[in-house]
Amino acid sequence: MPDADKPTLLVIDGHSLAFRAFYALPVDSFTTRDGQHTNAIHGFLSMLLLLLANENPTHLAVAFDMSRASFRTREYPEYKGTRGETPVEFKGQVPLLQEALQAMGITTLEKEDFEADDILATLAARGRADGYRVLLVSGDRDTIQLVNDDVTLLYPNTQGVSQLKRYDPAAVVERYGIRPEQYPDVAALVGESSDNLIGISKVGEKTAVKWLGLYGDLEGILAHADEIKGVVGQNLRDQRENAERNRRLNRLVTDVELDVQLDSLAAKPIVIDEVRPLFERLEFRTLLERLAKLVDAPAAGAAGAASAEVEAPAVSAPQAPASQALTGDVLAEWLERAVVAEPAGLGLSLDVLEGVVIGAGIATSDESVRLSWRADDEAVAPFARWLASASPKIMTDAKGQLKAIARSGLEVDGLVLDTLVAGWLLRPNLTERSLADLVDVHLGEKLPQADPSLLVPEEGSDAGAPEYAWYTLRLAPVVLRALPESTRTLLADVEMPLVPVLAAMELRGVTVDHGELGALSAELGDRAAALAAAAYAEIGREVNLGSPKQLQEVLFDQLAMPKTRATKTGYTTDASALVDLQESNPHPFLGYLLEHRDATKLRQIVESLDKAIAADGRIHTSYGQIGAATGRMSSNDPNLQNIPTRTEDGRRIRKAFRHGTEYVELLTADYSQIEMRIMAHLSGDPGLIEAFNEGEDLHRFVGARVFGVDPVDVTPLMRTKVKAMSYGLAYGLSAFGLSKQLRIDRAEATQLMKEYFERFGAVRDYLRGVVEQARIDGYTETIFGRRRPFPDLTSPNRVHRENAERAALNSPIQGSAADIMKIAMTTVEAELASRGMASRMLLTVHDELIFEVAEGESETLETVVRDRMASAADLLVPLDVSVGRGRDWEHAAH
DNA sequence: CTTACAACGTA
DNA sequence: CGTACGTTGTAAGC
Structure with missing residues (x-):
């Protein structure tokens, strides 16, 4: 029977998906007026509606774990033992979810002594035998073993639950390099930390896959264990019982006795009035509307608006349109039409060779154009005009291309979105650092790549500028929609304007004396x-x-x-x-x-x-705008943000950093104690705020409070201690760490912290609150809306959890400082340009900016820089900027 | 040749 | 048992 004619059985692991949703959605946006958390229910149902619309299942069931105990925990009590207590905020949502499913006429299944995945395995086997196409939805990797020609797994990516990755046998081979039925063998060897299953030491995915290639399966590997050389071979022989036990535990049961027949899982029409009372109680207005639409147009919705969120099957992934080579008037006309067709912007990608532009691709949603560039070529003049205009452009990883544009003597304006930067704001911890990654993660498609095994790539087999431009354009709405409102503002107001500023700074570089x-x-x-x-x-x-x-x-x-x-x-x-x-x-x-x-x-x-x-x-260093998860920039090739300053010899290096011959000196400007000021602002601590408003030496002021003396009586030793304490606070310093750093005993460090927090209680409350809030939200947020997720705050592993707690503590502080610096850089650059000044900004070192000063501009530059930096943010305490000037970086320090 | 780690520079 | 980075050389596995 052709696949399309087969009935489709959709089975979802309810716990697994709801749990993912719980961590993917901010709980405070999903709480009813009477305090019931609904984020897990909302996320789950939202995904379910998409699945119903896109997959048109004829049969449907949702499986739940009955309890944590199962036949697996009887065999191995430590199974899943590292998992912490299920958060109560989640637990309470499960019965409501089941109630909602029931109201929608969807069967829920659970079975004493088995896990939901065993139910999935059983239904998959039965469905296959009875001629169904089976779709499984689970966040548990063990279910990969169930994939075959009739059974497809939809697996939520780390993003949450609204995007599902589709694993058919080919996709499993592509991702893991093995066939689905081999997956449990790999997992048995490698171990699965989330299930508390320890594998063979030193054996990772690569080694396991290699062995499977050699010996077929786990049994074969163990039979040939004596032949495997090296430390890993010995580990395998020593620890084979781990692998054998893991393999017993990760085998899913395909014959769980369920008292339902597949026929009875047939999808029933949803009766809105059955659902309405519960949805209204849960305050799910939009979900109810979506549900109503689905009921009205059950099949037509299949390829409808929601398709961007749940991936279409790989075979039907949209193909980039064939690009047309246009020049002259035809190009001009095409551009005129295109900017009207895509008011949000056209996709743009430049071909760069040896630092200059040699071609370009421009895309609308259904057309793309390619150009070969020669700067003096009249034929592409319309492109140059469009490039220089404010007409909106969307790029991916624009900075390098902007540099090439400048080097080629072209001008660019209207860069409204860099999808790489947007993708990073969405997931600052992760490493999607190329267009191909973004396409993979956000569109669930593969950017066409030339087959690396071919010496001469097949014509048209890989993507060029027009294809990059087209994928970039398609990414834009997806990433923008996924960003929370506040982050979208940060992107538009802070990050995007910074891109050309960084490009300009990189092009300028800084003079360094080779002889020195x-x-x-x-x-x-x-x-x-x-x-x-x-x-x-x-x-x-x-x-x-x-x-x-x-x-x-x-x-x-x-x-x-x-x-x-x-x-x-x-x-x-x-x-x-x-x-x-x-x-x-x-x-x-x-x-x-x-x-x-x-x-x-x-x-x-x-x-x-x-x-x-x-x-x-x-x-000419390169700045990594998307370098640090906190929002800071990084510097590489070479790293100019770790030039020594603390020792005399180190400072000699700074003396080699000079102004260029057209300039008269260097100027450095840095924010003093910006992190402490941000802590004062965020905590609202009256003592700390007073300290900054007094304008006197911060550590002296704080030391006077902590030690109960007059500021004049604060000794250098007291000041040192208090300074270390203050700075350590923002990093989650412990009494142990403080004692080690100051070389004092633990009791004294503990006492010092106690005194400190007694005087500056709001600081302690704030720091504590940051972590608590982050645990609830799943992320921290800076003053300007930059978010950073912290999944490990609920980790059952104490080391992981406490690491996450310290990072979470620090993130809003370091991140807000980064926000402020980025704003300052953009406004300073704009001010210098609008005043037509020749002085220019060269470097940034987190809280410091370095400028090259043109003749006669010293005073003006200092004023502009001080003013723009100090007014970059309006906090409860002033932002203090200290400035120095001199012939080199060392002399310009202050 | 590639990868992981320890060590260390900065804010 | 203090956050965030990037770079380097060594060692080990390939």
């Missing part, structure tokens, strides 16, 4: 050699001082020193441990080693900077 670096490098090299020789003399042999492994032999075997803190591969030899050792077991080798580390580290930085000096005598 060369001299410094030689000197550091000599010093390192001498220190190495002295170190070798102390231990009577030469070792590689850069090898932690060899150092461990020297320290703990040869010199018999006490073991330090453990690392994954032994015992640490880091600087703080060496200093501790020097105190307990003084030895000249330690001193030489530490100094050698300093010298080689510094030389390495000098060398890499020197190598990065371009033909124009300047270093």
